Amino acid sequence: MAEVLTSPPERLPPARRRWLGVGAQVWIPSLLVAAAMLLPIAYLIIRAAGAGSEGWNLLLSARTARILLNTLLLATAVTATTVAVALPLAWLTVRTDLPGARWWTVLTALPLVVPSYVGGFVIATAFGPTGMLQQALEWLMGLTRLPAIYGFPGAWLTLSLFTYPYVLLSIRAGLRGIDPAVEEASRVLGQGAWTTITRVSLPMLRPWIGAGALLVALYVLSDFGAVSMMQFDSFTTAIYVQYQASFNRSYAAVLSLVLVVLTAVVLAIEGRSSRARFHRIGSAAARLARPVRLGEWRIPAVMFCGSVVALGVVLPASVVLYWLVAGLRLGQPLVVTLQPALNSVYASALSAGAAVLAGMPLAILAVRRRGALAAVITRLAYTGYALPGIVVALSLVFFAARSVPWLYQTMPVLVFAYLVLFLPQAVGTLRSALQQVSPSHEESARVLGRTPRQTLLSVTVPLVRPGAVAAAALVFLTTMKELPATLLLSPTGFETLATRIWSAATEGFFTRAAPPALLLLLISSLSMALLLSQERRGSDA
């Protein structure tokens, strides 16, 4: 490719910019987005400044060390588990003749929409010391009590079960985008199937696995629903306790700043692992690998997919149905309102669109630029995601109410909040997608006389389409269950399915929490099916 560029037509701009096709249209939006991402940190610094020496002493206590260790342990365990579950699922649904692969594709992505506070409640109901599992076992073999699931095991199980789709969706997009010619070449050159997987496929998938794993790790740092339900002492619990018990926003800010540092560390680790760059060398048009015949492995494969879906989808749905039926039988009214469902879809669609739009320049910058500034900007995008939702929401309350009161608690600010919270989901996936696009395609377009903007729109964007679909899916589904920012920043009276479920379930109105919870699952499955059909169209084009 270097030869091509040594004799550029005169229209091309100076060498450095030309190679990348990255100009002002990428830098300016990137800088704007990065500036937006700084808001939560600015807020935390303002608040932490008021903490005084006692607040900083809080940091040096033994308890801080303990919850730090707890949080790191949980993040590591959950991340490892989700990768172990997602890799085979992705491979089975993309690369094999798994019976009903389309159905499994939608179903295995669904646990993502189960809000973690509902997930935690469901896991406790099912696997608690005297839960559903124990009752079944008592009937079968007289077991009267199970060991407590609370604490680490419960938090680990809940978070793994309801976050693995982050890795799954990312790897799926990767598998669809990888040029099968490389793997075929490996086989033709006499390598066995196993060697091809470990030496060729997995290394090519590494950026995708890394992007998904990063999302899971940071999600665990920020999660409150599952850890509080499972009584596991993490950093988020400590932050919430500060808000809740002492109304002390300064101490909460000090603790949150530690999370920001922790995020930087996790990002640095991930940055090292995703250095490798692979992209298609041949045609830019995606071609799918010939499906692997599972043969007699079909049965264990279906059983594997089935048990993951049973735990992540069927179990929550049945517990919720049980709530509904039990309450209705006792004469509780059935309350179904559609407005929250419409609001959820509307807000989530805006959020997904905004995240992909804003994520694209950052992703291009991350892949095509190596400088320190580019690295800092793309890392900044992750801060909002790793902070507990309430911290980000309050920071935006602080800035929006004080500086743009006329926009405060309107849709634009809400969508902006979603952007600050979920942008990394889009950036991560888009970045991996871009890494598969060989710069030579963009260079060809430039050589053939396209402007950088034309190249971006007619070459880069279509090539990363599968990645963009996956990114939109992730952000859409995550927004569907978002709670803290929606509660504080939505227009007054704007209710979503998630706020309805939360509002009913926290006070024990389970019969009323059930219909919106089932609607959330239903709408999310339909949206998933729709998005995944786009994925297919994208690769047929």
Add this chain to the structure above:
Amino acid sequence: MRGAGVNRAWAVLSILALVILTGVWSPVLAQGTTLTVYSGRTRELVAPILEQFTRATGIAVGVRYGATAEMAATIMEEGTNSPADVYFAQDAGALGALAFAGRLRRLPDAMLQRVEPRFRSGDGVWVGISGRARVVVYNTRNVAVRDLPASIAEFTNPRWRGRIGWAPTNGSLQAQVTAMRLLWGDDRTRQWLLGIKANAPRVYRDNTAIVAAVGAGEIDVGFVNHYYLFQFLRERGPSFPARNYFFPGPDIGNLINVAGVGIVNTSRNAAAAQRLVEFLLSPDAQRYFANETFEYPLVRGIPANPQLPPLSQIRTPNVDLNHLQALEGTLKLLQEVGIL
């Protein structure tokens, strides 16, 4: 072809952007809300009574629901531009915190005087609307009433080892510990906390989770607010194996806390806000809380739900709810003994 597709995508996106910017979807904004309530109590509990207020007065109400502490933090972060007119809180501590920050405005004496002094702010900036008693919820299959102690202090007895559930991160338990500190002093409260801790209590997220766990037989007793049980009885029927236990003597285990309201100091609708406060103290609203949420009406002369012991019969030591926001010390104590 691809170029056309991309252009279409841009067109769709710009329309979407327009839709958001014009706020087409924000029905409430268009209506011109006259009163904004920040409610730390959930919609299930208070939406019906707020709708009744609108019907009775014609004043439209926009409600933002959230957790009590987070709503208080939001009003503080909003500063002088806060859209909130009325803050409806689940406990006196949160009202005290806002009052301490100078964010609540004084209420007319006529309103304040409808409730006993112990259920309202000393400075007259908030008033209790409904009362909630701390109780012990117990599993009726595993515990006989006669085996329950006469005071919450006795749960430190080793025979309760592994049988207690509580929610130390929850505001309602923290308020109770604060009350203990006011009544017993820090040393005795520390001893009690250490005694409970030695009994390996199971930690839960909130009152709902504790009642669910007691009903499931996961634990035998739990320290909760009294009204959560009644929602479970509604949804699971009378066979749900859990009931409330009130201590017989004047005991801090029966602390009465309040859900109450205050008018935000930056409210531009103070007159309408006052009408809402007045309405919440009216017999209709008080009866609503008695019958629908199973809380104690605080206005004199309105009886509690017949399923509850009357408020006058619950004997509690005298604790000033105005001091419940003094939680820093409680938090420190809980952390010091290793509970938080």
